[in-house]
Amino acid sequence: MDLASLTIFRAVVREHGVTRAAAKLNRVQSNVTTRIKQLEEQLGTELFIRDGRRLVLSAAGETLLPYAERLLALADEARHAVKDASPSGRLRLGTMESAAASRLPGLLAQYHQTWPAVALELEIGTTGKLIERVREFEVDAALVAMPLDPASPGELFEAVPVFREELVLLTSRGHRPIHHASDITLSTLITFEQGCAYRACIEKWYIQHSIRPARVLELGSYHAIVACVAAGAGIAVAPRSVLALLADSSDIAVHPLDELGSIDTLLIWRRGHFSSALNALRDMLVKSGNAQVGRVEASAALD
Missing domain, CATH: 1.10.10.10 (Winged helix-like DNA-binding domain superfamily/Winged helix DNA-binding domain)
Known part of the structure; x- marks a missing residue:
């Protein structure tokens, strides 16, 4: 064999x-x-x-x-360990759509220019799916959102925080201000499939206020989600950074909500995994990121 x-x-x-x-x-x-x-x-x-x-x-x-x-x-790890330290080979990175759209384009362009010998492959998924992909060695690392699934065994992963995202509620233009769950007049929650950390946050918020959406509409992209929100089909939650990508946001209203707070995006990888290509990406993400949480705190969230 x-x-x-x-x-x-x-x-x-x-x-x-x-x-x-x-x-x-x-x-x-x-x-x-x-x-x-x-x-x-x-x-x-x-x-x-x-x-x-x-x-x-x-x-x-x-x-x-x-x-x-x-x-x-x-x-693969052994090959990287005995090669020259210069990043090369294949690097498989998983990422949430929000990070891929709002955080990574310029950074990945810089990475390609700096390390042209690395063949970088990108895979989009929810936090839940990406954690599983890292666990099963199907991607080398992934950008996922906290809080992580408590069932994720911390001994398998290492992590470092790279981005901090402010979550906001989105409604169609003209919706009254939202300060409390009871202020929501639309009964449909528009979101990604199960496994999305942002969905888990808004569902937890609903539960804390002893209410639940009458319907959940699952879509596969923020463009589709925002379009449905603008049409008045329901409400959604999204990182504020995603909104900067919209060509026209005149049909939606953005509702900051302190209760949702900020969520850190972590770069996670298998504990002990070595790759000069991964190390270079990690350093670039940390340098360009806006997260202020220490690595020790992020690692504790995985334990």
Whole structure:
């Protein structure tokens, strides 16, 4: 069982089949199929259940996958450790949409110019999904929002705060001022799917005031959320930094709410992970960020 075989196995899982895995790896399909069969022979068990042209992970395959992820991540870490300190190679960064839109464009352009040998891959998701992606070695690091899920085991992660976001309520223009939950006249909450830390904050705020929205409308982007708010479909919560990106905000009203407060965005990564590319990104994020919370405090939130 070598690293090349594990790389092929992981690619077949991620690409949902041999054809796409072969294209991803720049190999012929027959080679991928042969290597999977050889790996199964070495382990003495089937890793996939073959259902016509579909491949579904077997129980043994499900067991092997996290080990394969860990071994490949460790091998990648070892390569970085023995190479020259100059950042290079692949860096997979997960981020919330709000950070990707409002905080990262200029910073990533600067990073590419400074470290052109790094192939930076960006993945968008909610805080909950991104934590899981870091946990499963599917991204090297991620920008996520506090408070983190209490179920997230702190011993797996290290973290540093980089941005501080002020959360505000958004309504259509003409809505009366909102100082208390009872001031809200719209019954629909427009938000991202479960796993969004900002959604968790507004839902907690509702609960604290013993009310709940009659409906929740889940959308996948701030552009769609703001458009629905402007049309009067409901209310939303968003970082104030996102509003600066709007070409026209004349149809929405922004309601600062001290109870929602500020939320820190953390850069998290697997504890002990080494990568010169990640270290360079972390240093750049901290230098350009606006968070004032100390790293020790942020790390404590993960424990």
